[in-house]
Amino acid sequence: MTLFRPLATALAIALSLTGGAAMAQNGPLRIEITEGVIEPLPFAVPAFSGGSKVANDITRLVAADLSGTGLFREIPSSAYISQVSSFDAPVAFNDWKAINAQALITGAVTTSGNQVTVKFRLFDVFAGQPLGDGLQFTGTADTWRRMAHKVADAVYSRITGEGPYFDSRVAFVAESGSKAARQKRLAIMDYDGANVQYLTDASALVLAPRFSPQGNQILFTSYASGFPRINVMNAANLQTRSLDQQPGTMTFAPRFSPNGRTVVFSLEQGGNSDLYTLDTQSGQRRQLTNSPSIETGPSFSPDGSQITFESDRSGTSQIYVMSANGGEARRISAGDGRYNTPVWSPRGDLIAFTKQSEGRFHIGVMRTDGSEERLLTSSFLDEGPTWAPNGRVLMFTRESAGADGAAALYSVDISGRNLKRVPTPGAASDPAWSPLLP
Amino acid sequence: MTFLPKALMLVAVLGLAACNNPNRFGAGGANAYGANGGAGGAGGYGAGGVGTSALGSASDPNSVAYFQQTLGDRILFAYDQSTVSDEGRQILQGQAQWLNAHPQYAVIVEGHADEKGTRDYNLALGARRASSAQDFLISQGVTPSRIRTVSYGKERPAETCSAESCYAQNRRAVTVLQSGAGS
Numbered sequence: 001m002t003l004f005r006p007l008a009t010a011l012a013i014a015l016s017l018t019g020g021a022a023m024a025q026n027g028p029l030r031i032e033i034t035e036g037v038i039e040p041l042p043f044a045v046p047a048f049s050g051g052s053k054v055a056n057d058i059t060r061l062v063a064a065d066l067s068g069t070g071l072f073r074e075i076p077s078s079a080y081i082s083q084v085s086s087f088d089a090p091v092a093f094n095d096w097k098a099i100n101a102q103a104l105i106t107g108a109v110t111t112s113g114n115q116v117t118v119k120f121r122l123f124d125v126f127a128g129q130p131l132g133d134g135l136q137f138t139g140t141a142d143t144w145r146r147m148a149h150k151v152a153d154a155v156y157s158r159i160t161g162e163g164p165y166f167d168s169r170v171a172f173v174a175e176s177g178s179k180a181a182r183q184k185r186l187a188i189m190d191y192d193g194a195n196v197q198y199l200t201d202a203s204a205l206v207l208a209p210r211f212s213p214q215g216n217q218i219l220f221t222s223y224a225s226g227f228p229r230i231n232v233m234n235a236a237n238l239q240t241r242s243l244d245q246q247p248g249t250m251t252f253a254p255r256f257s258p259n260g261r262t263v264v265f266s267l268e269q270g271g272n273s274d275l276y277t278l279d280t281q282s283g284q285r286r287q288l289t290n291s292p293s294i295e296t297g298p299s300f301s302p303d304g305s306q307i308t309f310e311s312d313r314s315g316t317s318q319i320y321v322m323s324a325n326g327g328e329a330r331r332i333s334a335g336d337g338r339y340n341t342p343v344w345s346p347r348g349d350l351i352a353f354t355k356q357s358e359g360r361f362h363i364g365v366m367r368t369d370g371s372e373e374r375l376l377t378s379s380f381l382d383e384g385p386t387w388a389p390n391g392r393v394l395m396f397t398r399e400s401a402g403a404d405g406a407a408a409l410y411s412v413d414i415s416g417r418n419l420k421r422v423p424t425p426g427a428a429s430d431p432a433w434s435p436l437l438p
Numbered sequence: 439m440t441f442l443p444k445a446l447m448l449v450a451v452l453g454l455a456a457c458n459n460p461n462r463f464g465a466g467g468a469n470a471y472g473a474n475g476g477a478g479g480a481g482g483y484g485a486g487g488v489g490t491s492a493l494g495s496a497s498d499p500n501s502v503a504y505f506q507q508t509l510g511d512r513i514l515f516a517y518d519q520s521t522v523s524d525e526g527r528q529i530l531q532g533q534a535q536w537l538n539a540h541p542q543y544a545v546i547v548e549g550h551a552d553e554k555g556t557r558d559y560n561l562a563l564g565a566r567r568a569s570s571a572q573d574f575l576i577s578q579g580v581t582p583s584r585i586r587t588v589s590y591g592k593e594r595p596a597e598t599c600s601a602e603s604c605y606a607q608n609r610r611a612v613t614v615l616q617s618g619a620g621s
Contacts (some may be wrong), residue, residue, distance in 0.1 A: 020535060024469065028541065036569075175620060178598070179595060179598040180594065180595055180597075181594070182593065188500075205593060207557060207593075208557060208558070209562075211580050226588065227562060228588070248586070250561070250565055250588070252558060252561050252562075253558040253561075266558065266561075266562065268561075268562060268565040268589070270569055271520070271565050271566045271568070271570065271572075271587075272562075272566075272569075273562040273565065294559065294562040294563065294566070295443045296561075296562050297556075297558050297559070310559065312559075317559055318516075330501025338555075340555075340556040340558070340559050341556050341558065354556050356554070356555070356556075360555075380600070381553065381554075383556045383557065384557065385555065390612050399553070401600035402598075402599060402600050403598035403599050403600075405598075405600060430557070
């Protein structure tokens with residue numbers, strides 16, 4: 001089983017299109033997603049030509065990806081005046097203007113044996129021009145969802161100016177059983193909940209998976225030995241090894257450095273948890289903090305130079321930043337309440353966190369100096385944000401109250417908009433968003 | 439009493455058919471089984487320990503049941519705290535005396551937290567609680583090598599409601615006997 005089925009030829013050919021290629025930066029078709037309330041941008045995506053089921057499936061998934069962001073609104077095909085007769089036919093811009101489609105996506109899907117090829121173009125209807133070049137993706141039939149995600153990613157990026165994120169996966173913990181004896185399995189799925197695969201059985205409690213920067217390894221905490229220990233799984237063959245075997249200690253909360261060589265984690269000994277790094281090649285371990293308080297939840301800055309973490313050294317858990325080599329840390333969280341699970345944005349600009357205040361839990365973001373704190377959610381129990389590869393969307397665990405309470409995955413924009421449940425086959429927790437797939 | 443069937447099921451799973459009075463397993467007994475079952479299910483380390491022990495009767499001072507129910511196998515903590523209370527000290531003193539008289543047993547002290555905290559923090563907090571209990575048992579003469587600790591954080595609540603009455607029971611350190619492993 002492989003976690004990332006590669007596209008046979010990803011992002012293959014830039015079709016030659018005339019003019020208009022520089023629109024992406026300054027064109028009128030643009031969404032600034034950091035703004036407060038916005039009107040979703042109306043778009044039309046007529047069924048990609050080809051007449052096959054996969055052509056229709058890909059078209060619908062492109063539409064679902066875009067609409068799912070809350071930034072785009074699909075104009076139903078019943079409103080169309082014009083039909084797209086063929087991929088290379090001239091676009092009747094006036095017909096699309098008339099129904100206020102600001103963006104038009106056209107595509108063609110051809111199949112040859114097990115190979116599927118998807119071509120698409122994006123048009124700025126009111127400018128009457130293409131927005132960027134057409135692109136073509138080729139892959140085996142079972143990668144059709146990835147090809148659709150890549151089309152949607154290109155459209156999203158050209159219109160928003162943000163990085164793509166639809167072609168990505170999420171590792172998580174699939175939960176079953178009663179609240180007092182939950183069974184937990186490591187699982188992985190596409191960002192939208194499709195293609196769920198289970199990576200472990202329920203024989204050992206597992207917690208909090210984390211991807212390596214290349215997406216080829218997953219760190220997690222397992223009770224397979226009877227005690228919490230950090231493990232690393234090879235994503236290609238699911239082979240797993242324990243990273244730390246020292247008896248009498250407990251290791252947890254692991255996370256990779258940006259170059260994938262170092263793992264930072266908490267090690268508990270004699271009741272006290274401190275932060276350590278482990279060089280996965282040399283096996284060398286290094287202690288970063290030495291304090292009687294709880295130090296956990298470490299996360300590297302994208303340049304690898306700093307680590308943010310939580311500590312209760314002040315009396316309640318708060319968020320700190322220190323050099324990746326350890327040493328003195330500065331507290332950045334300043335508000336009332338308890339702060340946990342800081343996670344550095346892949347863009348480097350923000351730190352997402354869990355905040356507990358007055359009996360409620362929140363997912364929030366702040367700048368890396370602690371300023372401009374914004375709470376994005378509020379519920380009985382929200383925790384553990386993970387960043388989309390583009391640093392614009394967060395996924396987290398939301399658990400409902402009571403004996404029948406259950407965990408589910410939710411996502412929310414960093415603007416606080418578009419809070420929604422991510423579909424999973426059963427209860428789910430501890431999401432970890434992968435890097436963008438290759 | 440929703441946990442009673444589960445307690446009975448665990449009894450069956452663990453082969454503890456020697457138990458001759460299922461009615462004895464009220465809240466305290468069921469909790470003890472929940473903790474043991476969770477540990478065994480999670481890691482399986484209990485397979486050679488509790489799983490092969492006869493519980494005996496809670497009135498038999500040499501029995502596991504006596505340790506769990508009469509002496510009390512758990513101490514409770516205040517919210518976000520790991521300091522052993524006066525009541526906790528009394529329970530641990532009883533445990534320590536029993537362990538000193540029964541050197542064939544080793545123990546694992548399980549630390550737990552309520553659900554009102556994040557996963558990693560609660561693991562660390564549970565470890566603190568287990569360590570507090572461990573330190574006290576050692577101070578009462580129990581040989582350190584007989585005691586191991588593990589934290590389950592908020593993963594194995596004893597009670598499942600989302601109210602302080604349950605949270606108070608979940609902020610705990612449970613001393614789990616391991617037969618035949620003493621040293």
